[in-house]
Amino acid sequence: xxxxxxxxxxxxxxxxxxxxxxxxxxxxxxxxxxxxxxxxxxxxxxxxxxxxxxxxxxxxxxxxxxxxxxxxxxxxxxxxxxxxxxxxxxxxxxxxxxxxxxxxxxxxxxxxxxxxxxxxxxxxxxxxxxxxxxxxxxxxxxxxxxxxxxxxxxxxxxxxxxxxxxxxxxxxxxxxxxxxxxxxxxxxxxxxxxxxxxxxxxxxxxxxxxxxxxxxxxxxxx
Amino acid sequence: xxxxxxxxxxxxxxxxxxxxxxxxxxxxxxxxxxxxxxxxxxxxxxxxxxxxxxxxxxxxxxxxxxxxxxxxxxxxxxxxxxxxxxxxxxxxxxxxxxxxxxxxxxxxxxxxxxxxxxxxxxxxxxxxxxxxxxxxxx
Ligand code: SF4
Ligand code: SF4
Numbered sequence: 001x002x003x004x005x006x007x008x009x010x011x012x013x014x015x016x017x018x019x020x021x022x023x024x025x026x027x028x029x030x031x032x033x034x035x036x037x038x039x040x041x042x043x044x045x046x047x048x049x050x051x052x053x054x055x056x057x058x059x060x061x062x063x064x065x066x067x068x069x070x071x072x073x074x075x076x077x078x079x080x081x082x083x084x085x086x087x088x089x090x091x092x093x094x095x096x097x098x099x100x101x102x103x104x105x106x107x108x109x110x111x112x113x114x115x116x117x118x119x120x121x122x123x124x125x126x127x128x129x130x131x132x133x134x135x136x137x138x139x140x141x142x143x144x145x146x147x148x149x150x151x152x153x154x155x156x157x158x159x160x161x162x163x164x165x166x167x168x169x170x171x172x173x174x175x176x177x178x179x180x181x182x183x184x185x186x187x188x189x190x191x192x193x194x195x196x197x198x199x200x201x202x203x204x205x206x207x208x209x210x211x212x213x214x215x216x217x218x219x220x221x222x
Numbered sequence: 223x224x225x226x227x228x229x230x231x232x233x234x235x236x237x238x239x240x241x242x243x244x245x246x247x248x249x250x251x252x253x254x255x256x257x258x259x260x261x262x263x264x265x266x267x268x269x270x271x272x273x274x275x276x277x278x279x280x281x282x283x284x285x286x287x288x289x290x291x292x293x294x295x296x297x298x299x300x301x302x303x304x305x306x307x308x309x310x311x312x313x314x315x316x317x318x319x320x321x322x323x324x325x326x327x328x329x330x331x332x333x334x335x336x337x338x339x340x341x342x343x344x345x346x347x348x349x350x351x352x353x354x355x356x357x358x359x360x
Contacts, residue, residue: 009316024300044313047275051356052317059359 001030001121002094002130004037004114009048010072012090015111016049019060024049024065024113025079025101027093034128037067039112045092045113070097071099083108113149118150136206137212142194143184151178155198230281231258233341234273236266238295240287241333246334253338257345258285264329267299273305274324275313282354283323287337290328319356321348327342330331 016022021174024042032038046062046081053060063082067075070093079101085087088109094116101110118130133143139157140147148153153171159179163170167180186192237240241262243302247253259281263269266288277284286307288300304326327340 009313013317040270043272044275047272047279048313048317050279050358051275051314051319054357055317055319055355057359152353 001033001119002096002116003118003120003130004038004094006041006045006092009045009052009114012045012111012113013049013052016090017086018059019109020058020180021063022062022088022090023063023065023079023082023086024090024092025070025076025097026064027070027091027097028066028068029071030098031093032066033115034122035126037094037097039064042066042092044091051207055095066092070094071100072125073100073104075102080105095117110112125148134207135202135204137203138201140195142199143182144189144194146178146182146185148178148182151176151181153178157202223310226292227349227353229283229353231283231285231341231345231348232261232277232281233258233285234261234263234266234269234290235287236300237262237264239293239329240266240327240337241290242331243329243333243337244287247331247337247341248334250338252334254342258341263294265299266303267296267301267304269295269306271310274310277312278310278319278323278354278356279291281311281357282351283325283344285341286324286326287340288326288328290330293306298308299346316354317356319354320325320351322351323354 007065024046025036026039026042028038035041037166042064047063048076049060065079065082067078069075071093083105089101090113091101092110095112098110098112101108119132119134120130121126123130130150132147135149148159149159153169154157154161160177164177164180167177169175169177177184188192235244243323249256266286270288274284281308286303288303294300307324307326310324314321325344329336
């Protein structure tokens with residue numbers, strides 16, 4: 001899922017300083033699960049903003065709504081009526097949700113209240129960690145299902161580097177060495193031989209190279 | 223002006239400790255039921271951040287009365303409540319509202335005197351702080 005984190009409230013207050021009526025739009029999918037922008041977080045932020053603005057003697061009217069997803073036209077359409085009555089929208093979705101609102105409601109002023117941080121999973125309640133860098137050309141088949149791009153701090157395709165010590169990465173003794181994880185996993189699978197295949201330099205044209213990525217599937221078009 | 227000010231307090235009381243002590247304090251007339259708005263919860267861990275924020279929108283202070291650490295009927299409910307109270311304090315700090323307006327207290331199930339003392343201290347602190355400037359206007 002996409003992991004996010006609420007922005008500092010002062011930064012958010014700065015964005016909406018000139019507005020007197022806003023909609024805070026949450027998202028009921030990824031950011032709800034990572035407790036950054038679901039309906040509960042929307043209410044808490046609304047409450048904090050009200051307290052802060054009352055303190056400045058500049059009260060504000062806040063509407064709240066959290067569609068199931070903020071990254072699909074069908075779901076954001078349900079925000080239409082509220083958006084039309086507000087001066088601005090504070091989106092608590094990931095950056096994709098913010099841009100979905102901008103495209104769907106071109107006249108609306110939309111601000112981000114969440115920093116989109118990475119693609120990952122909740123390791124346990126309250127702890128999230130990165131698992132994929134969306135490189136566009138997955139190599140998990142070669143590395144025992146552990147991503148060398150994001151779990152090795154240097155994104156090495158043929159690791160480990162010389163800094164791996166006692167299973168930890170040289171950048172921080174709290175961080176697992178991704179290549180140690182890959183080694184251990186391949187050993188468990190009886191596939192250590194995989195490591196004798198040198199992975200060629202990665203073709204990054206499927207990643208951030210070449211501008212915004214787009215996928216078209218003719219078979220899925222209506 | 224601050225002298226006349228009567229803080230509006232909300233107390234979330236765990237029914238295994240805070241509430242029993244609160245009832246005892248009221249029966250013994252250490253505390254009067256109109257001093258504070260008491261909200262019964264089955265465990266302090268049931269209190270969500272938004273409940274505290276909403277109470278702050280309407281009042282001057284929020285106290286959470288929970289079981290002593292390691293005495294929670296649901297094992298970790300009071301620790302969860304403590305973490306949520308801390309997160310609210312962080313938010314208050316960020317927006318410049320006094321974090322002392324939210325406090326967590328731990329007490330035994332049958333300690334009316336302690337409840338009254340803790341509430342008194344909280345009340346006096348709120349009196350010193352004055353009205354909650356973030357409270358809903360009007
Ligand atoms: S190899 Fe690429 S696509 Fe596969 S998990 Fe890693 S970053 Fe994601
Ligand atoms: S120590 Fe391991 S994870 Fe860290 S940079 Fe070297 S190979 Fe990558």
